[in-house]
């Protein structure tokens with residue numbers, strides 16, 4: 001797994017490095033060299049333009065320029081001011097050194113000149129704005145960013161694509177869309193989430209010093225990015241000595257006359273994800289229509305109200321069914337009523353592994369008046385509990401419904417409030433979004449996100465079914481729940497990729513993700529078992545770049 005550090009913690013590591021004798025100037029030289037070596041690796045590249053900003057990110061760019069000039073590249077640096085006029089001492093020194101070495105320097109060019117220069121460059125190095133960036137890019141960088149993105153040249157971003165917040169992954173104005181980002185010391189959350197996924201391209205981490213790995217670990221990473229080989233221990237060895245029950249039994253509880261489809265999708269997803277026996281419990285009013293759609297999955301009709309939602313009488317029956325299953329998923333399509341709130345609290349009090357999704361999460365919000373973190377007794381149980389909120393459901397759980405999390409880091413903070421209030425390793429919150437975090441008291445794991453094709457109604461129901469199936473199939477320790485959930489997210493993502501190949505990136509519906517799950521799991525397991533084969537020869541489904549373009 002690769003550590004992900006908040007930007008303020010990266011600065012602490014930088015300070016710690018200076019304390020062990022690696023100066024900021026030395027770090028800048030190594031950062032520039034790291035960026036230069038990525039340029040030099042590009043086959044056929046000859047003409048390079050470096051866009052340098054006014055701070056240390058610009059400093060890295062000047063170092064890279066001098067380094068590449070020394071290697072024989074045709075290098076031009078574009079800068080808003082003369083090297084002599086740079087305010088930062090270290091950046092000024094490296095800029096003057098680059099200029100003295102013979103690097104061409106263009107100061108504050110008009111847009112047309114810049115456009116011609118960038119279009120004629122094999123590689124553009126973006127060293128305008130780094131981790132010191134805040135707000136919206138001001139002139140001239142706003143215009144330079146446009147010019148970079150219009151150039152069609154190969155773009156390598158230094159540390160972070162300019163205009164992107166390395167912390168939040170948000171961009172309030174223009175931002176560079178890079179092919180590759182060389183980031184210093186460690187991954188940062190914004191590179192892996194939200195706009196970061198569009199902006200970074202592949203990501204290379206440059207450690208810059210041998211002490212970095214230790215110092216980064218000591219800086220308490222905010223999350224860990226999972227690599228394929230992290231999942232090896234979770235895979236079960238294939239065996240023929242199984243029957244449908246030993247392959248895991250899943251109960252799905254959900255549905256209402258308004259939403260009969262959601263629990264059906266969750267149940268089918270659980271079956272496609274390898275659970276041997278899936279049972280679906282729905283309100284009696286919709287049971288006949290649901291059963292007519294389900295050939296393999298028995299449907300249990302439970303007491304319901306006239307409006308087609310579960311009645312309170314269903315709670316004990318659900319608890320009885322759940323006792324006999326390896327895992328239960330509750331929530332898809334079931335609405336928030338006194339009946340469904342009763343079912344959720346009865347299941348929470350039970351002793352079997354439980355996945356709480358969709359309206360069952362909203363039931364918990366109702367039960368706790370949007371303060372689940374003030375009612376940890378509700379979650380206090382020994383058996384695994386995996387909650388799968390998207391950002392709005394997460395916000396409702398912790399009283400942020402008026403200001404829901406807008407970034408991966410704020411979603412992780414909200415998820416942490418929940419798991420820390422309980423304090424036990426048996427609770428895991430899967431904070432879903434375009435980037436997802438699987439958070440427990442021990443760790444936050446970031447699975448590699450799937451394609452945007454997953455952003456389709458019902459996709460979350462499918463994920464709930466996959467998580468329930470994996471929970472039912474594999475008897476993991478509580479400490480491994482975040483990794484198990486992350487693996488489910490990755491399989492969901494693989495299925496999204498396969499479905500997008502079949503139906504087009506905009507054509508995928510949740511049912512297509514379900515149908516692709518079995519093949520997705522096989523492909524995923526093969527790539528975990530034989531990562532080298534997946535990388536060479538065959539196209540791996542899990543490209544390692546942030547945007548799926550290359551190696552991290």
Ligand SMILES: NC(=O)C1=CN([C@@H]2O[C@H](COP(=O)(O)OP(=O)(O)OC[C@H]3O[C@@H](n4cnc5c(N)ncnc54)[C@H](OP(=O)(O)O)[C@@H]3O)[C@@H](O)[C@H]2O)[C@@H](O)CC1
Nearest residue numbers: 014027028054055056057130131132133134136137138159
């Ligand atoms: N961590 C490490 O170990 C290492 C870090 N290193 C490198 O240092 C970088 C961080 O450097 P940094 O702190 O100097 O900040 P940086 O990103 O250059 O930006 C500051 C400049 O941008 C300006 N500016 C800000 N917002 C703006 C806006 N909206 N629009 C326009 N301008 C704006 C700001 O102006 P001000 O706000 O002060 O007016 C100031 O002039 C880091 O990303 C990495 O590349 C390596 O060298 C060594 C190892």
Ligand SMILES: Nc1ncnc2c1ncn2[C@@H]1O[C@H](COP(=O)(O)OP(=O)(O)O)[C@@H](O)[C@H]1O
Nearest residue numbers: 390433434450451452454455457458459460461
């Ligand atoms: N842009 C995206 N890229 C990758 N995955 C996404 C994206 N948007 C959503 N997802 C994933 O799709 C699923 C959507 O879940 P959810 O919002 O609960 O959908 P629904 O309620 O319609 O079932 C989550 O697993 C989420 O991580």
Ligand SMILES: [K+]
Nearest residue numbers: 126129160162
């Ligand atoms: K940059």
